[in-house]
Amino acid sequence: MVETKKNEIKKSENIEVSGTIFTIHSMxxxxxxxxxAQIIRKLILNNVDTLNRSNLSA
Incomplete structure (x- = not known):
C-alpha cells in the first residue's frame, strides 16, 4: 500500500509568457x-530590446 501525505502533493500552475510555458510548483x-518575476522581467527586456533594434533599422 502506498501512503502519501497531503503536503507532498503540490498543485502546479502554468504561466505562459511569449509562447514559453513555465510550470511553477506552489506559488x-x-x-x-x-x-x-526575474524570468518575466528578462523576457520583457528582451522583447523591448528586439523592438528597439527593429525600430532603429526601419
Missing part, C-alpha cells in the same frame, strides 16, 4: 515567486 514559495 506560495517565495523563491518561486522571485524566479518567475
Amino acid at each position: 506560495e514559495s517565495e523563491n518561486a515567486k522571485k524566479s518567475v
